[in-house]
Amino acid sequence: MTLPQPATGPGAAGSPATGPGAAARRELVLREAVRRRLLDPEDALLAVFVDLDGVAASVAELHAAFPPEAEALHTFAAKANCLVPLLARLRGLGMGCEVASPGEFAQALAAGFDPARIVFDSPAKTRRELVRALELGAAVNVDNWQELDRVDDLLRAGASASRIGVRVNPQIGGGSIGAMSTATPTSKFGIALADEGNAERLVEAFRARPWLSWIHVHVGSQGCPLDLMAEGVAQAVAFAERVNAELGRRQVEGIDLGGGLPVNFADDTTAPGYADYVGRLRAHAPALFDGRYRLATEFGRSLLAKNGFTAAYVEYTKESGGRRIAVTHAGAQVATRTVFMPDAWPLRITAHHPSGAAKDGGDPVPQDVAGPCCFAGDLLARNRPLPPLEPGDLVALLDTGAYYATTHFQYNSLPEPAVHGFTVDAGGAVHFEPLRRAQPIEELLRPVD
Numbered sequence: 455m456t457l458p459q460p461a462t463g464p465g466a467a468g469s470p471a472t473g474p475g476a477a478a479r480r481e482l483v484l485r486e487a488v489r490r491r492l493l494d495p496e497d498a499l500l501a502v503f504v505d506l507d508g509v510a511a512s513v514a515e516l517h518a519a520f521p522p523e524a525e526a527l528h529t530f531a532a533k534a535n536c537l538v539p540l541l542a543r544l545r546g547l548g549m550g551c552e553v554a555s556p557g558e559f560a561q562a563l564a565a566g567f568d569p570a571r572i573v574f575d576s577p578a579k580t581r582r583e584l585v586r587a588l589e590l591g592a593a594v595n596v597d598n599w600q601e602l603d604r605v606d607d608l609l610r611a612g613a614s615a616s617r618i619g620v621r622v623n624p625q626i627g628g629g630s631i632g633a634m635s636t637a638t639p640t641s642k643f644g645i646a647l648a649d650e651g652n653a654e655r656l657v658e659a660f661r662a663r664p665w666l667s668w669i670h671v672h673v674g675s676q677g678c679p680l681d682l683m684a685e686g687v688a689q690a691v692a693f694a695e696r697v698n699a700e701l702g703r704r705q706v707e708g709i710d711l712g713g714g715l716p717v718n719f720a721d722d723t724t725a726p727g728y729a730d731y732v733g734r735l736r737a738h739a740p741a742l743f744d745g746r747y748r749l750a751t752e753f754g755r756s757l758l759a760k761n762g763f764t765a766a767y768v769e770y771t772k773e774s775g776g777r778r779i780a781v782t783h784a785g786a787q788v789a790t791r792t793v794f795m796p797d798a799w800p801l802r803i804t805a806h807h808p809s810g811a812a813k814d815g816g817d818p819v820p821q822d823v824a825g826p827c828c829f830a831g832d833l834l835a836r837n838r839p840l841p842p843l844e845p846g847d848l849v850a851l852l853d854t855g856a857y858y859a860t861t862h863f864q865y866n867s868l869p870e871p872a873v874h875g876f877t878v879d880a881g882g883a884v885h886f887e888p889l890r891r892a893q894p895i896e897e898l899l900r901p902v903d
């Protein structure tokens with residue numbers, strides 16, 4: 455398969471959506487979107503734009519970071535951006551798909567993924583969901599002892615082509631965002647490797663189950679430093695080595711490293727990159743790359759976040775107690791984490807004229823950027839210095855290609871906004887392609903019978 459090659463040379467790391475030129479590219483897309491009424495002050499109050507060239511470059515960077523002999527299956531964590539046309543594009547770029555619910559599983563199948571390139575992770579898989587995954591031959595990562603018993607029962611009833619692994623929790627601690635840290639001592643995920651007796655019990659579980667052949671670990675997401683992630687993977691690899699040594703056979707064939715590469719929300723540079731992470735993995739877990747293990751990854755945020763932005767109109771501006779406030783159409787419904795955990799998830803915001811052109815004249819003035827939801831905390835930014843916003847202007851929320859508008863929060867019955875993919879050709883022409891239509895209000899009126 456031919457993968458798009460990233461440009462080479464200094465500053466080539468990252469996608470077209472990052473690095474120098476990123477701001478001009480966003481401005482170009484916004485102007486075009488206004489001109490074509492993909493943004494409209496009455497009909498399309500907000501919309502999301504996903505840089506498909508950028509996504510291709512990010513995927514290429516991921517593939518290039520791993521040595522070709524590693525035989526890695528790189529899957530995209532669907533929860534980061536679950537739109538079927540986007541998933542189909544990622545499939546075309548050589549990705550597999552990681553899913554963690556029946557909905558995501560259905561979306562991955564609708565996007566055309568071969569079930570053998572789908573990885574099913576979830577801490578709450580039902581019996582029926584497991585039956586279907588095993589029938590289709592999707593990879594399954596078992597989360598806990600009870601699920602392992604369940605899989606035993608199902609495999610007694612019929613063989614499966616699925617590669618089956620078990621998720622371990624190396625219990626090495628969390629990063630700076632508690633809700634994103636999955637390898638704490640008491641995390642809900644996986645089998646706690648350091649708990650008394652668990653490692654021995656798990657070795658015996660492998661001995662009794664020749665079909666159990668992978669180990670899965672996902673240390674965490676945003677906020678976890680690379681060395682913490684790499685150390686978690688190292689502990690999973692050390693455990694695989696122990697299983698294979700004690701059983702005297704190559705039973706653990708593969709390591710699924712999970713995702714979690716953190717994203718820089720502070721400016722247009724991509725850092726750290728996949729190559730940095732692979733460097734840390736080589737340092738902490740050299741056995742991972744010595745050819746004895748097949749590999750899988752499950753990156754989400756790092757592939758999409760910086761390749762998307764959300765644009766919304768300013769409806770009104772006001773002043774309250776000396777505070778300047780711009781009321782926009784983007785709030786908790788599309789930026790849920792930023793609104794509820796503003797310190798953990800700050801977003802960059804840029805100000806634009808109604809034409810989409812950047813507003814850069816005049817001194818920045820501290821302003822609250824508010825959303826449309828009817829609760830006081832619905833703020834995208836507090837006291838943020840920005841060019842003075844006026845009604846009819848646009849604001850763009852940067853780095854929102856993952857876990858923002860595609861994980862919609864249905865507060866105040868606000869509908870899901872449209873998502874548009876775009877590419878920019880060599881002549882600078884912008885091509886849009888729909889990834890999700892705006893949700894019509896009628897959809898909110900679904901009858902009860």
Ligand SMILES: *Cc1c(COP(=O)(O)O)cnc(C)c1O
Binds near residue numbers: 533552554
């Ligand atoms: C969420 C999740 C991922 C993706 O994490 P990112 O931070 O988006 O890369 C991968 N694997 C599992 C099991 C997850 O829960």
